[in-house]
Amino acid sequence: MKPSPFEYVRPETLDEALAVLARDPDESKVLAGGQSLIPMMNFRLARPERLVDINSIPDLAGTTTRDGRLHVGARTRHLTLQNTDLPGPLGHLLRRAAVNVGHLPIRTRGTFGGSIAHCDAASEWCLVATLLDAEMTVRSAARGERTIAAADFFQSIFTTAMESDEILTSISLPSLDDGYVTGISEFARRAGDFAIVAATAAVQVKDGVVTDARVSLGGVSEVPFRSTAAESAMLGQQWSPELVATAAEEAAAEVDPPSDTHGDADYRRDLVRALVPRALATTSPANR
């Protein structure tokens, strides 16, 4: 397949990029790693008239910590997160999630913000953002900067709360204290494939009791799914493998997943049941 004809611009500054985007926002697309956009253009499923390449813009990549939150530049490559030695349970989760993104060549090019803006329900980064109530910072030429909470950001399949003249610039996540256990477990047919179902979890345990419980599931709904049933099953309870199994059952009962050629709704529920405990078992002892 060959893409439809399109115009390509590569601005040197964010303001310039926003100005180009503002000219014809509905017919333009922002190009970061091209991980999903380029294949969709080659299949002619996406036919933007203009690509705004943000790869020359400074200060869009990298991580910083301030005010108890980790700020991840939108153009940070997956591989950077896999290889950066960020501390604590959050660092652990980001590294484990990054390893699950595609294959190595994809991770060298695809970006954290690109995945979030693309809003695929099985994407590792969308799951992590949902799990930890990430805040997305976006900017437009007309209205300047605003911040959107994860709960409001992911709206439906490939649809976010961003306007078409906005560029996602950074994403912030709460630093998790050492009382948290975090993890991700996903099921894909082959190494590096899209997950059929993925589970991420973050549980804070104090004196053996669960003081915060977060579970997000991918592949079971149009957008990443926070399992409030699993979370409330754990909150305030004694931490034990049995508790995790109970939470997994609750999550499986709560979801209403789709069916496709990789498995029907029952199968996806089975995967939720299997993966939630594995997400919490992937935590290395050092982080417990």
Place this chain on the structure above:
Amino acid sequence: MSGPLSEPETWTGRALPRLEDPAIVRGWGTYVGDVAARDRGCLHARFVRSPHASGRLISITAPAGVTVFTAKDLHDVQPIRAVLHRPDFVAVDTPVLATDRVRFVGEPIAIVIAASESEAEDALDLIEVEIEQLPAVVSTAHAIAPGAPLVHDVEFPGDPNTVVDGRMHTDGFDDAFAGAHRVVSIQVSSARQSAMPLEARAAHAAYDRASGRSTLHATLQMPHVTRTGIADSLGLPEDDLRVVAPDVGGGFGAKMTLAREDVALVWASRRMRRNIAWIETREENFLAAWHSREQVYDVDGAFSADGELLALRGDLVCDVGAYCCYPVTWGVEPLMAMAELPGPYRVREYSVRSRGIITNKCPIAPYRGVSRPMQVLAMERLFDVAADELGIDKVKIRHANLITEFPHRSPSGLVLDAASHQETLAAAVELADLEDFRSRQAAALAQGRYLGIGISCFAERTGYGTPAFAARSRPFTLGTEQAPVITPGFERVILTMDPSGTLTLRIGAAPHGQGLKTTLAQVVCDELGLRPDAIRVIASDTDQTPYGWGSFASRAMVIAGGASMLAAQELAERLRVLAAERLGGLPVDIDLVDGHARVRGSDQPGVAIAVLARDVYHSSHLLPDKGDPALEAVGVYDPSGTFANACHIAEVEVDPLTGRTVITRFLVAEDAGRLINPAIVDGQIHGGIAQGVANALFEELIYDDRGVLVTTSLMDYLPPTVAEMPHIDIVHLETISPASITGAKGVGEGGTIGAPAAIANAISDALKPFQVGVFHIPATPHRVRAAIRSGTDLHVIPLAVPTPEPEKEAQR
């Protein structure tokens, strides 16, 4: 030649690095895409394809300025037609572009020509096609149901939409079946598959105004037969068309069938008097470049109490899609299944019905192994189930039924030559250490982990020539009209030594990744005492090679190898005659070794072969034998076939919660006769097993109930990657059979043939605690999990047969 003791004294038998590889791994290969890219002025073609499984073509409209040709423009082009001479065989025409009907999603309707690939793609968007949709037949059950729509408006001698209906029934079958201790009945099935070569189809048609000749570069396994097919369609003398298959990025059978697109491309190039390229997309390749293996077999085995298979009954159904592939026809799957189902087992009484049934889906064509992966799945699942039901060990029941005496005549009339079925089973079982496995399995189960082991024994019919293909049809005689049946088989080579003493071997076979240029060089050089770098093998160009059938069906090493050996022996004899005269002695006393002819036992240096060669051409008046002033020999070989054999053993671990199968160990005891190049043989086994793993666990083409293919990208159709492949251990046995003059048996398909059954048996063994087994492949995680959850065997879920409704639904 000296070397360590383990090193053979000959070139054959050595794991010689492939002569083809240095260029290919450096990116110096030439593929069709390279030919197109280097031809700066060439036009590009794209095909308008049917979006509907069945319909009446009403109109095709294009805006002014778009170059498009339809069946109307191709009115003087003959349809493609391949037939067998059998009373149950139904023949149809395949138009090069759809005329008034479309019969599958992806069927080519029109060819669009533009200045570049992108412009051709843009032009494709502008073509409007109006199709009146007709009810589609999307399953074999629907196809033969009363009142089903007919895929082709032709006479069917039996059931509707049934184009092959083969039957055999041995005289003693009914008595043997009735008198058996126990009848074990199973149904096995396989999803549709694509051969999915890394390089999709591609072609570049060039037109030379001076000579009026066309040259087609295309990615092919059968260049000569492709030339015949295109010339017949276009009404050209074959000499007006040169067909070249440059480097080919994988074929696996999918590139032996004549492509409608290639015919249309040559036609358009001649019509426009321009060069035109067509590079197929992956999506098109999935839609239209041949499918295979959508088969359901009902098999009953009648056993004695001690596990002897007394009689075998089979009802074999192959969904062959919408058109008949050229040249081997849509009989290829059902007729192979019928002839070869018993495999390596002694089956005295046999009753079989094997059908090819047409549907509104992509046509089938041969894919590595053709029907044998399913035949072996059927037999090996049958023996495992019978062993369980009769309380007999799974290895013992196989030993009790494997053929031991050779040659063996099968109930379908095949003659199996010398092989080592018992020995390969024993060798693989020894490697597997079953006792150790059973203790590991028990220990794992105690921890809630499910391990399994599975065995698969098979005979791989290889290197079969004209007699085998002729047997698919009733005998026919040559008359004044052209014989109607294309009967492949022989190979012919021309071996020439030039004045510098180096060799050129021109072959009709068409290697496309098998390393044949290396292995043929090894065979030839042993006869002539030369080094493999002294020989150039020329293949896959109809201007430069003798007519031949190409590379498919695990045949090239046996048949082209045999022909090359015969040519080399003839040339060697001539060199001995020439040398004997000048060295003294008789030709039989001359050895050809290290590039020299020497009198055996003499310490004289002898004469260089290069000197003999130069003198033949430049001092021909002095030739002692008054023979040709040239060194050239023709070799022809056309054997009836030989059977390689092997035993595969797979160990798996199944995750009961997700249904995922991981292959933890894969063992092969292989007997491919004499190993010409052990590294190449191992490579064939490894690659074959990868495609067997694909068949067993991963790949399936899925149509929805309207006949629309939903798996049209590599996101949905999942070939295993190296991460999913197990380590493979191979042991070789070497049975030298007189059925192959080089001693080599074919080995191109065995891995694909044996692996699915071994894996299905291993998963079934692992799932024994759940009392469910695998009877459908691929055994995908969701199917395995569903079997565990429901406690029912993993079987195919057939599509519902719609109630017949005569009114047509018009759309678009």
